[in-house]
Amino acid sequence: MERENWTSKLGFILAASGSAIGLGNIWRFPYLTGTNGGAAFLFIYLACIIFIGYPVLIAEMSLGKKTAKNPIGAFKQLAPDTPWWLVGALGVLAGFVILSFYSVVAGWGMAYTVKAIGGFSPDADFAAMFGNHISGVGGPLFWHAAFMFLTIAVIGAGVVKGIQKVVKILMPILFFIIIIMIVRALTLDGAMAGLSFYLKPDFSNIKLQTFIDAISQSFFTLSLGLGTMITYGSYLSKNDSISDSAGYVVIFDTAIAFLAGFAIFPAVFALGFDPAAGPGLTFITLPAVFAEMPLGGLFSFLFFILLTIAALTSSISMLEVVVAYLVDEHHWNRKKASYLFGFLIFLFGIPPLLGYSSLSEIRFLGMDILDTYDWFSNSLFLPIGGLLTSVFVAHIWGAKNAVNEANDNSDILKVGQIFVFLLKYIVPLAISIIIILNIVSSF
Secondary structure, rough: OOOOOOOOHHHHHHHHHHHHHOOOHHHHHHHHHHOOOHHHHHHHHHHHHHHHHHHHHHHHHHHHHHHHHOHHHHHHHHHOOOOHHHHHHHHHHHHHHHHHHHHHHHHHHHHHHHHOOOOOOOOHHHHHHHHHHHHHOOOHHHHHHHHHHHHHHHHHHHHHHHHHHHHHHHHHHHHHHHHHHHHHHHOOOOOOHHHHHHHHHOHHHHEEEEEEEEHHHHHHHOOOOOHHHHHHHOOOOOOHHHHHHHHHHHHHHHHHHHHHHHHHHHHHHHHHOOOOOOHHHHHHHHHHHHHHOHHHHHHHHHHHHHHHHHHHHHHHHHHHHHHHHHHHHHHOOOOHHHHHHHHHHHHHHHHHOOOOOOOOOOEOOOHHHHHHHHHHHHHHHHHHHHHHHHHHHHHHHHHHHHHHHOOOOOOOOOOOOHHHHHHHHHHHHHHHHHHHHHHHHHO
């Protein structure tokens, strides 16, 4: 079976940007910014994106384009008869694990989209509402299944008719909704306090955890370390440019996260809520904010539609990593691979879903099951994958080869010695420190 390619540069950029733009932008970035003091975190996060995220993104895309293979196949081709293929296997495993709990959270977003249709009452106990939802079984299970079905259907349709077609529709909708949300938030009385928190840095708020969160978020949001960008890069034609495309992906991804802050923090401050509400910012604080706003029902509905779209454009990329491996290496039929492993991922997501009800007593380092999945994925799998990929590209495949591949057919951006220096020394050092700190801080 002939391997598919993106039919246009725009199709690839939108697909890769869609992979990067997900819950990490709409759910994770705002609450990390809120709990880490606002603008101070934003500055550190931007530095991590530029000096760590962008080089690793180029490295992963270059591996994919050079080999036209899935993550395992890419490492096998460039380092045959060595254990380096295990780095690709770690990426496939990471995609499997992350999607299993990612779908659970995305299912919450879908459920809240329906709840928002009737509007939220200002008198409601939003913490109890959220607690009642996630501690249920039937409802969360239904929405988890619904979200996984959408993901499976897109991947089963193929690279062009599935992924590329869907992201070309969803990405403009996502951007349009977030602009509407920003306009509404900025026109609320008291919104300027939220802008000050978001844009005026207070570096006294910086702590060690701020750096850990910033680097972890740069990997999570750009879909690094799990083989997604190797897989998407493998569908590029030899006439496409890596460095240009990677630059656009970083700009689009960072812009959406940045814009999400403009949509959320002015509204949170205008209505007197706490920006440091943590993960509950999305499902507890924001519904309370919308309930106090004029036309709050409409804007809460739009927000959770936004959340679901962002989650879907990322989830399809995670399933694609697993499916591409089965199609490339074991010559499986794409639909068969999509539905079978999509179902297995759905099953693997049931324990974290039940971690708030019948399995709530199961703990690891004090964390519930969903947080445990998240900890292994974002504290270990992704950074270790990014670390080993940067070492492989810089020292095994060769930084010169990576530069040549990245700059091939480049019209705007070209990488050079700064990229080589970052990938050889700064990226491995920074990621190694974060891995160690993540482990130490958890015990």
